[in-house]
Amino acid sequence: MLATLGKMAVSLILLLTALWGALALWYQLSGGTAAQAIGALLWGALGVASVVLWWTRGDVRVLLPYAAGFILLLLWWSLITPKQQRVWADDVARNVTGTVTGNLVTLDNVRNFDWRSDDDYTVKWEQRSYDLDELRTVDTALSYWTGPYIAHTLISFGFADGRFLTFSIEIRKEKGESFSAIGGFFKHFEMSLIAADERDILRVRTNARGEDMHLYRVMMPKAAMRSLFLAYLDEAQALKAKPQFYNTLTANCTTIVFEMVRRIVPGLPFDYRLMASGYLDRYLFDVKGLVPGQSFQQLREGGHVTARARAANDDADFSHAIRRGMPGYDEAGFPKLQMPRQ
Incomplete structure (x- = not known):
């Protein structure tokens, strides 16, 4: 029971990071609305698929691609800095x-x-x-x-x-x-x-x-x-x-x-x-x-x-x-x- 509850808690965290990443890509990915939508959908799909595979196969190693992608996402996020020069209202x-x-x-x-x-x-x-x-x-x-x-x-x-x-x-x-x-x-x-x-x-x-x-x-x-x-x-x-x-x-x-x-x-x-x-x-x-x-x-x-x-x-x-x-x-x-x- 405790193991199942723990797995559910980790799964919820993974899904929340998938939602965060999708929104981050939607608001910050360059290339216009189409690129932002595609990036957000692909990232969200990767997160959901990783959790589903973990539950169906029972092998935690299926989460490794998502974990590596999330580290890269955080690195990209850290490089986004505010600017003084834009075409302001x-x-x-x-x-x-x-x-x-x-x-x-x-x-x-x-x-x-x-x-x-x-x-x-x-x-x-x-x-x-x-x-x-x-x-x-x-x-x-x-x-x-x-x-x-x-x-x-x-x-x-x-x-x-x-x-x-x-x-x-x-x-x-x-x-x-x-x-x-x-x-x-x-x-x-x-x-x-x-x-x-x-x-x-x-x-x-x-x-x-x-x-x-x-x-x-x-x-x-x-x-x-x-x-x-x-x-x-x-x-x-x-x-x-x-x-x-x-x-x-x-x-x-x-x-x-x-x-x-x-x-x-x-x-x-x-x-x-x-x-x-x-x-x-x-x-x-x-x-x-x-x-x-x-x-x-x-x-x-x-x-x-x-x-x-x-x-x-x-x-x-x-x-x-x-x-x-x-x-x-x-x-x-x-x-x-x-x-x-x-």
Whole structure:
């Protein structure tokens, strides 16, 4: 009985490696769709046939060709590296970079597109400067595009002069590509770090792509806000020096932000809601990271900005318009609660 159970367990592992290999070939094999399909089917067939032969003949040596092929597959996989130069989609064609001089941060490649629809827009990249002593707020935006379980996480910094700058870790699509959660497990996308005006990066999601957005004021001391802002610049510098692959599970828009924040606020617990990013707001509430004195439902309803964003589509003061009456902001959209320096 134990021997049979062990054999069943090994067979399951072999079939899972066959599935992994088939998907790896589908997403990474060169030569076009036909070559990818043929490669994936042949590899899957080899895995299944090897398991069937093992059970029918009872000789473990029938697995040797599959084992040798899997070693070669892993070697090929290890040689696939991310690239800086591809024909990128316009909205991720540039990664943000920055320099810091004292309190002054100068950013290159800040995106400020004017979106009329998801495929009709005016391209505009800018250089902008920000005084870190003037940092006043940090907000988390969760943009829902595929049901309640998964949301895209964006972090927005507000300054005393009324400007907001949003950072977003995204897949770096090539022209004609679209997001694939499965492809994100198989080195299908490089990673991009976008810094953008809110009227670009929030408005495109609510108004052009039809996503549903919730915005939350995150209660962080000014020193922590500053550290988080600089952590994004460190991430930008790392991507400039060496490109990285996006990974749906381990290196995505939420997990990378969590790792940056945990370096600033040690002891933050790891939680399944960092994977199911649609529930990140509940996690932030549980660790007391949101505006105090209100229930989670009040914060969620008060930060539901989709309708406000659509109504403010042509408003030059988009950022304050979507924050009017939001928890942590007054009726004009300006912050009510001032954070201590430490």
